[in-house]
Amino acid sequence: MEDAEVGSLLHHFVAIDGDKGENGIVSYAITAGNTNGFFTLEEKTGLLFLSAPLDYETQRLHPLTVRAVDHGLPQLSSTQTLTVEVGDVNDQPPVFSQSVYNASVAENRDPGEPVVRVSATDKDSDGSTSMCL
Numbered sequence: 538m539e540d541a542e543v544g545s546l547l548h549h550f551v552a553i554d555g556d557k558g559e560n561g562i563v564s565y566a567i568t569a570g571n572t573n574g575f576f577t578l579e580e581k582t583g584l585l586f587l588s589a590p591l592d593y594e595t596q597r598l599h600p601l602t603v604r605a606v607d608h609g610l611p612q613l614s615s616t617q618t619l620t621v622e623v624g625d626v627n628d629q630p631p632v633f634s635q636s637v638y639n640a641s642v643a644e645n646r647d648p649g650e651p652v653v654r655v656s657a658t659d660k661d662s663d664g665s666t667s668m669c670l
């Protein structure tokens with residue numbers, strides 16, 4: 538969710554390496570998809586944390602490429618991709634499409650007839666409201 542707190546745990550990458558000793562010790566790193574620094578990956582544990590607030594309205598999907606590399610010689614590695622999908626929360630107020638409306642009403646108009654239509658949009662995903670005045 539876009540309101541997830543900075544520092545929260547998002548994912549745990551686990552790479553199994555069957556070798557013994559240094560050849561089987563694995564380090565993790567994000568190699569692509571983290572240009573804005575939203576995520577921190579702990580090198581030794583493979584734990585992925587949120588390091589900056591996400592915004593659904595700005596970016597919904599964050600595809601990350603993570604590399605696991607062992608400490609052997611030569612080093613062997615493999616990569617995995619994880620796409621973090623941001624969930625929408627209601628953090629956008631509705632905004633009128635116009636800040637000033639002029640409405641003139643003839644005095645002989647029937648009560649109940651619409652005078653002017655105003656509309657407001659809301660950047661949250663299902664937020665679109667309109668009403669008659």
Ligand SMILES: [Ca+2]
Nearest residue numbers: 554556560607
């Ligand atoms: Ca290995």
Ligand SMILES: [Ca+2]
Nearest residue numbers: 592593594628
């Ligand atoms: Ca937002």
Ligand SMILES: [Ca+2]
Nearest residue numbers: 626627628661
């Ligand atoms: Ca939102």
